[in-house]
Amino acid sequence: MTATEAIRPAAQTPAGKPRRAPRRHWTEPSTWFAAPALVFFGAFVIVPIVVVLVLSMTDWNGLSAPAFNYGGNWSELVTDPGMWHSIWVSLLVMVLCWVMQTPISMLLGVYVAGQQRSRAVLASLFFLPLVLSSTGIGIVWRNLLDPDFGVLAALGLPGINLLGDTDRALYVLIFVVSWQFIPFHTLLYQAGVRQIPKQLYEAAEIDGASPVQKFFTITLPQLRNTIITSSTLMLVGSLTYFDLFYVLAEGGPGDATRILPVNMYVIGFEQYELGYASAVALILVAVGTALSVGLTKYSGFARMRSEQEGA
Amino acid sequence: MRNFRGVLPNLGAIFWTLIVAIPLYYVVVTSLRTADDVTGANPLSLPSSPTLGNYADVFGNGFLMYLFNSVLATGLTVVVVLLVALMAAYVVVRGRRRRNRVLFQMFLAGLAIPLQATIIPVYVILVQMGLYDSLLAIVLPSIAFAMPLSVLILSNFLRDIPEELYESMCLDGAGQFRVLLHLVLPLSKPALLAVGIYQALQVWNGLLFPLILTQREEASMLPLMLWNFQGQYTTNVPAIMAAVVLSALPVLVLYILGRRLLVAGLTAGAGK
Secondary structure (H helix, E strand, O other): OHHHHHHHHHHHOOOOOOOOOOOOOOOOOOHHHHHHHHHHHHHHHHHHHHHHHHHOOEEOOOOOOOEEOOOHHHHHHHHOHHHHHHHHHHHHHHHHHHHHHHHHHHHHHHHHOOOOHHHHHHHHHHOHHHHOOHHHHHHHHHHHOOOOOOHHHHOOOOOOOHHHOOOOHHHHHHHHHHHHHHHHHHHHHHHHHHOOOHHHHHHHHHOOOOHHHHHHHHHHHHOHHHHHHHHHHHHHHHHHOOHHHHHHHOOOOOOOOOOHHHHHHHHHHHOOOHHHHHHHHHHHHHHHHHHHHHHHHHHHHHHHHHHHHHO | OOOOOOHHHHHHHHHHHHHHHHHHHHHHHHHOOOHHHHHHOOOOOOOOOOOOHHHHHHHHOOHHHHHHHHHHHHHHHHHHHHHHHHHHHHHHHHOOOHHHHHHHHHHHHHOOOOHHHHHHHHHHHHHHOOOOOOHHHHHHHHHHHHHHHHHHHHHHHHOOOOHHHHHHHHHOOOOHHHHHHHHHHHHOHHHHHHHHHHHHHHHHHOOHHHHHHOOOHHHOOHHHHHHHHHHHOOOOHHHHHHHHHHHHHHHHHHHHHOHHHHHHHHOHHHHO
């Protein structure tokens, strides 16, 4: 990065050219090169967003022609307790997954950043869940937690149906989500820890700092950018946990684990209310966009700060 | 030192190893059991009479066809994504016009749109196009949803190619296509590899598109196979677990042979 920036102005100054070329630059590619990307993106992202907006104002069962009901879905949505429950469950999942994953990933990341051979062996085990798909993980845990043939029955606790329990199913899902994604975030923290300059720790040791002090005064602040990246991915990603939630619980028992994407699927593709499901989809877009904009703004500020501190 | 020493951290690490290892051990052990063994035995005990019959069952139920579909859909998606996204990134980085910046902003905004949110219109559009229930029904929207992140990562990478290289190539009389083919393509290999692996895993592992956009077995991919197995063979847990193992095998091989590649691919999205 710095190398390129150093070269670029030097290349332009001898000719005495202004920074922004007034005419078309002679090495500039044709905008047509972006056309294929635009066609795909337009046809399967932009057009669908517009269509979803239109469909959200209709009644449609997928067979007959959609009938406009304008704000009908939206007024239904506001008074639908199932929808508020779904939004609540989604927020709960977002927050609890973050709370569960962040400390564990960070501690494991610091641990596997060590260069010991034993840790390398453990690390290669830690990361194994990464090779499984959400569907595979969902199916494994579904059978593992089976009340009759699962692991709890083997431990002498038969008949405990964690996934069938309205109060506990959501926490089981949050645990399985963490099981799936902690390896990935551990990877991020491992990389982050390895970038912390050793001298900081050496200086702290001379000052007689304890390991706990070193963690809170050096490791944690130095990991700020990793924490932001990892948290952003966790929070935005939690909006899209469809596969695992669907495979493990299908939104149930009842609607106990029906996060927004699952709710949309059930309404649209099991109850065939595609108009109403489109309104749910728009909520998903709105939450996703708000979250991304908010986090980018926040992390952007953080990045600026850290760069200034570095200078 | 910085990386935790002493008894407590090691105990914690061993505890986590168990949490990770027990389900994995369960999958492998169960996949080797006979159907009778499942109901009687402790699920964590070693199988009394280990068998590979469950794997044969999975092969007998069309595993190779699902595998072929997954490989084909993933390969096609990745090849098109890399080509198309690289061309777009080239324009975004090298173009000086306003519209190129607008283009970039648009892809940036696209990052925030969850794939689930557009699935209803995507389904309608594909039905209209007559592509519902075919592999293309999965490939086309997968390419589209791969665009924002791929263009973003590739253009961040292309920005680091020095201006002189472009100028000297153009001075030699190279056209835009030659610059793309002989300068941009070879220099962006590491980024292409990371983006390719990342997007391949997305397609390979995704359930939502196959679940909604395909129906026939002939157009199904591995995650849908797993889900259908779970529905059809509820009592034959060993066969289901064998299917889980087989479907994860290609990624496991990549993990063993090229862990660095896999990690670069997995974290491609984190670099932004």
